[in-house]
Every structure is written in C-alpha cells, then in structure tokens.
Amino acid sequence: MKMQSKELTGVREIARRANVSIGTVDRVIHNRKGVSVQTREKINAIIEELNFQPNKMASLLASKKNVRLAVCIPRTSTETDYWKYPLNGAMQAEAELERFGVNFSYFFYDLDSEKSFVNAGKLLLKSGPDGILLAPSFVEESLLLMGKIKKKGVPVVFINADLPKAESLSYIGPELYQSGRLAAQLISLSAPPAGHVLVVNISTNFEEDHHLKRKEQGFRQFFEETATAHEIHTLHIGKTKSNSVESALLDVLTNDPAIKAIFVTNSRVSVVAKILQKHHRQIFLIGYDFLRENLHYLETGHIACLICQRPQEQGYVGAMALYKHLFKLGEPDKTVYMPIDIITRENYKFYKS
Amino acid sequence: MKMQSKELTGVREIARRANVSIGTVDRVIHNRKGVSVQTREKINAIIEELNFQPNKMASLLASKKNVRLAVCIPRTSTETDYWKYPLNGAMQAEAELERFGVNFSYFFYDLDSEKSFVNAGKLLLKSGPDGILLAPSFVEESLLLMGKIKKKGVPVVFINADLPKAESLSYIGPELYQSGRLAAQLISLSAPPAGHVLVVNISTNFEEDHHLKRKEQGFRQFFEETATAHEIHTLHIGKTKSNSVESALLDVLTNDPAIKAIFVTNSRVSVVAKILQKHHRQIFLIGYDFLRENLHYLETGHIACLICQRPQEQGYVGAMALYKHLFKLGEPDKTVYMPIDIITRENYKFYKS
DNA sequence: CTGAAAGCGCTTACAG
C-alpha cells in the first residue's frame, strides 16, 4: 500500500483556480443558492475541466449524514417462510451500510390483512425515513400510501410486485409472464408429449390471483406458440388448507388420467407434492420458490423443479439502490427484472437465493 | 437526513477513559508495537466494553491508503469470449471501489501459451500489488508463481479454477463434479428413456482435460446412482477446429443411431450445435456458458440448455473479497462455489451472468 | 513507551 502523491486536488484546488474560498466551491457542487451566476459558472467550468469527483468518504465524514431506510414487507408467516429471504437481503445491506451511517427500520404486515398493511404504513410514515423499500402487496392501500409518501418526496423502491401507477424510484422483482413461459418450456421438455397438463392456482388473495393469472398466460402462450398437443386444464383453489386442496386435486386427476404434469403457479407447490406422494402419483410437478418445504420434495423427487427469482437479492439490491440514490452514487434502472432461476435436486445446494 | 447526537465516542472517548492519548489508542487498535502491556490491556478492555468499531471512512481518509489490486486472467480470445465476463465483473468492482482508493491493474495471458502466463506473472510481481485476483489456468506455472507471491505475503484469490495445493485467501468458482451431475439430471429428465448418451470433450489443453473429466465423473455417477438404462459413450476431440470435430462426431453418431442426447463438457457446445444443425439431427444438446455463439443456438433450438456458473460474479466477488480483506472489512470463505445456473431459451434474456 | 499536533477532503455554521 503506497501513499498518494501530494498535489493540490479537490475543492482546494478548484477554489485556488477560481480565486474563491472552498466554501463557495462547496455551494456550487451541491447546487446550493447564494452564489452569483458568474462565479458559479466559473467554478463549474473548472469542475468540468478537472473532471472533479468529490471524495464521498470525506463528505460523508464531514456531514455526519445519517440516512434512515424503512423496509416494509410481509411478516414471515408460519404458512411460508418466503419473506425471510427479502428480509435477509435487506439485513445484509444493513450490515454493509452501517459503517456509512445508514440505519434501517423494519415494518412488517400480515399478508392476509389489509389493515395491518395500512397500519405498518402509518408507522413507517411517522418514522420519517429518507428512503423506503416496499413490497406493495395490496394495490389500493399501496396507492394510498404512495400518495402520502409522494408529498414528502421520499424515494420508494418496490420489490416482489410492481405498482406501475405509482411513481417509484425502481421496481426490482420478477417478470411474471416470462416465468410462466419458462415453466411451460420445462414441462414441454420433460413431460410425455401426449400428456395433459394441469395448472393449479392456490390463493385466497385477490391481488395474488392476479399475479398467478399472469403466469398462467405466459404458460399457455408458450404452448400455443410451440403448437404442441398438450391439453391444459386449470384448477383454481380458493382455500389454502391442505385437505381442501386434496379433494379438489384428486377430483381433477381422477377425471383426467392423462394429466402428466402439474404447474403450481406459486410457492404452495409443496402442498400438491404432499398429496401426490400420499397417493403415489407419478406426475411431473413444477412450482415456485426456494422454501424449506419445497426443497424437501425436491429432494424426494416429488417436485421436479422450482422456479426462483432471488428473493434475497431483491431485498439486497433494493436497499442498495436506495443507498446509492441517496448518496448520489448512481441511479438504478426504473425496472430491474430478476433472473428466473431453475432449481433442481442437483443444483439447489449451491443456490444462494 | 438528520444529524447524529454529539457525545464523545471513538478513539477520543477511549483515550479519555484510559487516560492516554489517542495516538496510543490507535497503536493498540492496529496492534502496533511500542505500547506497554499494561496500557494495551487497559485499552483493549475499554474497546471490548464499548464494543468499539473504528470508523472505516475516517481511517481510510486519514491514512490515504491506496490499495493496488492485480487481476491476472486469460485474454478474451476470438475463439471464446468467456473471459470477458470475469473481466467485466472485476471492472464493476473497480468502478465501485475507485472512490475508496482501490486501483486495478490487469495482466492478461493467452490460454494456449504457458509462456504468456509466466510473462504475465512476472509483470504482475513487478507491479507490486497489494492483492491478486488470479485464474490459475496452468497448474505448474501457477504453483511457481504462488511460491514467489507467498514470499511477499500478498493475498491471492483464485477464480474459475482452484489450486488446492497453493495457499490462497479464497477460491471462487464452480464445483465441477456437481455441474456434471446436473447435466445428467437434465438429460435424464428430458431425453427419451432408452436413448444412448454421448459425452463430448473438446480440448487441446491438458489442464482443461482434467476439468472436463471431473464433470464427466459427476455426469456418469448420476446415471449410475439413478440406475437408468442410458448407455453412455465418450468422445474426446483433441482439436478444436470445426471440421475435425465434425468428422469425429458424425462417425460416432452414425455408428450408434440410438444416441439421443449429447453433453458437451465445456463452452464449445456451439461447435456441436452447428454440426447438428447442418445435418438436421434432432438430438438433445446441453453444454456450458453464456456465450454469444451458444445463445444463438439456444435461440434456434439446437441447444436445449446451457449450464452457467456466473463468470462475471466470479470476477466481481473475487475482487470484492480482496478489498474486504485488505481493508479488514471481513474475511471471505476459503471456498465459494458459484450457483449452477440453467439457461434456456425462456430465461436467458433475464440472466445476468 | 507516550503525547501533541497536523492533516486526510470535505461540510457546516457563523460572520460579514
């Protein structure tokens, strides 16, 4: 490690060249007012010429800026531990950013309660954050919240689901249609050519329904384009309890024994796997998400593969995008689609969600 | 953004409590000598008690430390653009770390020339780096180089291939055996049950041969364990020219028309795809790496899927590991295996290698 | 073995 050569650089050098004090240079750099147009232009010219980049570390140190990020996502529930991954990602960012004066607060809500979402939003607003990482699980409530946030001018990054109507800094998450197409391709590669295919949507939540249908669209579109002979059924199950699913599923499978592949459009695929296992059905099963339950059936072979869109990375990248924006280190893309990963028994051990 | 509350903290507070100067505190923090055991212990106790974490930004600023990282990897060749990805990853790290006083130098060598590797190593050593990111493509030459590096006590991170005999800070790259298993699983899921399988190793390089064989081991082991009936042939091609490959491949395919799937054990899979396309063969083809040529045949359907181990991330993570080590921000794991990604026509557009 | 002072490259009041 060697020391830097010692020439005049930075604000000091700019000040010298412009014949002003470093205070004035600072004002120009940060576009603060109270500088004559003349000097401002002169200084800006020098900044251009020197291709000056302020030393972020020094400015952070001097300003003692403390940035507060609010993370608002669903609570990890007993039903699914999906949300622990985005949380982990955010906490990983927290650990890295602590030393740069970034503090995180967390606001959790229940996925089955709009009220809890509204409440979390209230607390979040009251905490007065400088940036917000939000999973907008309820559309109406989220739009209301975004209206209030907008007045304060606080930047928001969405993860997991987008809200195109709202003005966000960025959306970081899946592109649903394409992941449905991928599921279809995997089935088309692996399932017997003449077999029928069953799409299973398991959801009690209106918003989620909407997402599942988007995946199903991609799924069906793939088969239409490739003109393979698969007949596709859809089964909607509005209850998530295991035995409700069981009877509905068995009905369909009994009615059409030609069904050779099942696509479960969300992370509930382990429920279906359990039923197939119980009834010794050999069916190519594919679903979503790197969850403990799902991995179990991946291991036993009842789930052939899982599609996963890096929930942890969503949390991490989302938090980092806010940090970079607030510290003027760079602007994120408006939309960042996560890679669509395929997880099987032979690669899940190396996967880092 | 709000200002931090103003209490005495940091070295100043420790000095006050220990009744010493901050200079002495600094000596203890960095384990420099010239401090009596007494005061050292006293200060350490206070550091413990306060759970003191030095402000990295301040220390970076004050020390004006400039860290120089050397990146030594193969040149991107006309034959394959694989190495542009690790390079991109390193350059991404470079962009992020510039502001923290980290400088990168690059040393490229030719994959078909041990001499160029040795030469790159010499230049690297002469440049006197503080950390080294190395792709140790030639084992003997790499061991020699590591011997010299060791004397200087400079930390090295390997990417792409490990060199277990050498002492490195970390290895970041693929686990070959498991990726072979995954290839086998994908074939076993998709190819006709009774079909034969062909493994194609295309390589002119002794070291690479070794790696390809490791993949083949995993590949064969999978089939042995799952006891499927596939008969497996292996074709070694010691030349990489397209027409050498063509005649050898066609021979095998003509001799055994039952071959329904081909596993190319490296990124040369596009060469095979081209031949299959030319001769209108419908064979399930799988290979390695997110390269332009390969993506072309993925798009046309002649390659079913590609296995990819995030070369860009290897470069990025490797460089960041060195940075974190040198700035005492954390130690990397000794071995970091990359996820084994599956790329198909339906997900490659969202892939970020 | 230890301390006092200067300085890293910025920002922040405060004074004019």
Add this chain to the structure above:
DNA sequence: CTGAAAGCGCTTACAG
C-alpha cells in the same frame, strides 16, 4: 453573495 474557521474520526510523523 462570500470567506475563514472549526470539525467529522481517524492516522501519521515527530518529539520526547
């Protein structure tokens, strides 16, 4: 509109 000074939390010579 502008400048001079103090300070962010460390590190680095230098003096003793």
